[in-house]
Amino acid sequence: MNKVDLFEQIQKKKSFLCVGLDSDINKIPKHLLELDDPVFEFNKQIIDATLPYTISYKPNIAFYESRGAEGWISLQKTIEYLKEKAPEVFTIADAKRGDIGNTSKMYAKAFFENMHFDAITVAPYMGVDSVSPFLEYKSKWVVLLALTSNKGAEDFQLAKREFAEALGRFGIRSTRTKLLYEKVLLKSQEWATDEQMMYVIGATKATALTKVRSYVPNHFLLVPGVGAQGGSLQEVAQYGMNSQCGLIVNSSRGIIFASDGTDFAEKAGEKAKELQMEMEVLLRKKGLI
């Protein structure tokens, strides 16, 4: 799937919503637990109910891995169901992998060959050769962690530049030092274009989006953290939307766990529709639909 396909789908569905399948077996409705594969059944019903309102699904691999081989079977069945039911949606393995070359190659095989995901989230810490094996799949995408929405983002991604700040106190202003997430945005553009790379940008840092866009005006950004993590969709659109939308906004718990009763799928559909309608307004305001 390329950028044009993605934008077409956004225009068609009037949505840039991604539904996060963080399908924790301890949180899914109890009546499903007597079925053979409760997590797959949960995902299937969530997909059926939300599909009109979303352009993307993002299973969070930890919730499958925590159930061992059984979890992998649920994941495999979910991606197969998606590919059959809705081959046009953009599937992201939220795996945050990244290792030396021969190891990343194996992770790429797992998610791109065995499971046919369109994209995988990758951690940048180990640099170019940890990311490039994923880029060898020309029609697939890397979604690189840049600025995440959690508290720990302060530790390294936004870590203070002590020296530059010390100079700042003497009125000397440095424009040459960069925060780590800025370095990631800059450096990684040497590895791939906006046709193969996207970035994770935490929604709770919406004002930072202006800065992000100064580095990556044309890239798609995967924005988690709208909803349960507290980000604002309006702000994200205001600072982050570009002429091809350039945004995929994820919501997980706010949609999939909207109800824990037998009406869970219906309620998930309603929540997804609410977000889609907000998104439609924002796309219209920007003149994209």
Add this chain to the structure above:
Amino acid sequence: MNKVDLFEQIQKKKSFLCVGLDSDINKIPKHLLELDDPVFEFNKQIIDATLPYTISYKPNIAFYESRGAEGWISLQKTIEYLKEKAPEVFTIADAKRGDIGNTSKMYAKAFFENMHFDAITVAPYMGVDSVSPFLEYKSKWVVLLALTSNKGAEDFQLAKREFAEALGRFGIRSTRTKLLYEKVLLKSQEWATDEQMMYVIGATKATALTKVRSYVPNHFLLVPGVGAQGGSLQEVAQYGMNSQCGLIVNSSRGIIFASDGTDFAEKAGEKAKELQMEMEVLLRKKGLI
């Protein structure tokens, strides 16, 4: 397992070797492929042959994950075999995970509860709340990526401090700015002590070990990259060994793929013994045995 147990085992076996179970199904001897679970059979024979010479095993999760549910079964059986046959060895899941809190919690469950690993490798990019769920298991270890042995380490871990360097050209020397891997070593000490945290330090940067030791004199370091990745064991011991050894040196391909014939286990045992004997000399030189 605590530091004292680990040091006792090092003294007993006169070794600080970790065998990396990067058990790629495409590289294991062909005669195993007709068995029900070739990868588990391979691991079992490698473990039997190398156990006298090693204190630790480190399955690289990518090589299991790339085989889906089947791979997870091989992994599960391998860790169960290790726990039964050699409960004293230190088992590391080389997974390089790290995500927001509720997700890291699921990864911790996968590797610490379901599979009973003693340790897991974790990527630091997302900061404190991506690491702390692993630290809630008090008898378990986090092995945090600090300075890796691959080319991409230059991209961020060792990225140049442009501003400090620009000042350097005017004769102004900064002692306040730190490289990213140094920040990781410093910051992460606020999260856990040397009884629960170790660091990945790439062997091919042996001279950097002096600097590493100035930050973390007492921590254990997991050193990959001896052998196939080209590091020198002598240098690692010279710059990295402390009064409790403080080193776990990994070799993967150099041991497990020493032969691809029916003698693969025997040859792996020989390679492990060679390294153990080198390590015995180094431990003796330091007066630790």
